[in-house]
Amino acid sequence: SSGINAEYxxxxxxxxxxxxxxxxxxxxDSCFFLANAHMQGMGTEKSYSAAVPLxxxxxxxxxxxxxxxxxxxxxxxxxxxxxxxxxxxxxxxxKIFRFQKKPxxxxxxxxxxxx
Numbered sequence: 001s002s003g004i005n006a007e008y009x010x011x012x013x014x015x016x017x018x019x020x021x022x023x024x025x026x027x028x029d030s031c032f033f034l035a036n037a038h039m040q041g042m043g044t045e046k047s048y049s050a051a052v053p054l055x056x057x058x059x060x061x062x063x064x065x066x067x068x069x070x071x072x073x074x075x076x077x078x079x080x081x082x083x084x085x086x087x088x089x090x091x092x093x094x095k096i097f098r099f100q101k102k103p104x105x106x107x108x109x110x111x112x113x114x115x
Contacts, residue, residue, distance in 0.1 A: 016043030023054065028063040031055075035069065039078075048079025059093060067094035 016037055022030025035054035038047050052073060058066030071090030074083045 013043050023057075026061070028058045028061055028066065031058045032063060032066050032069070035066070039069075048073060050079075052079050059090065059097075062097045064094045064097035067091070067097060 016034070019030045019034040019037060023034050031054045035051035035058070037043050038051040038054070040046065044050075052070070055066045055070040055073070059070050067090045071087045071094065073079055074086040074090065076082065080086075
């Protein structure tokens with residue numbers, strides 16, 4: 001948890017390492033913040049391409065913010081080839097996941113549910 005909150009109190013190499021550990025343990029928020037650290041060069045060298053697999057991982061597990069940011073990368077062509085169809089796809093997934101309590105087990109959309 002200290003890695004996730006580190007973005008608010010100044011970012012360090014130690015915070016970056018905590019995020020890596022959290023992401024390795026499949027914590028979606030850790031993967032999301034680790035991807036952002038890569039995109040902004042916080043605690044590591046700036047690299048959009050290093051953020052892509054982290055965002056893909058989070059998005060595949062129903063993390064709306066990861067889907068959204070992945071869509072933005074495709075929109076601008078940062079770290080990936082620019083692709084407006086993928087931008088739209090990830091934006092739609094982000095909208096769906098915002099209303100779900102958890103990602104569907106079968107990988108289908110599952111439809112939105114109330115919070």
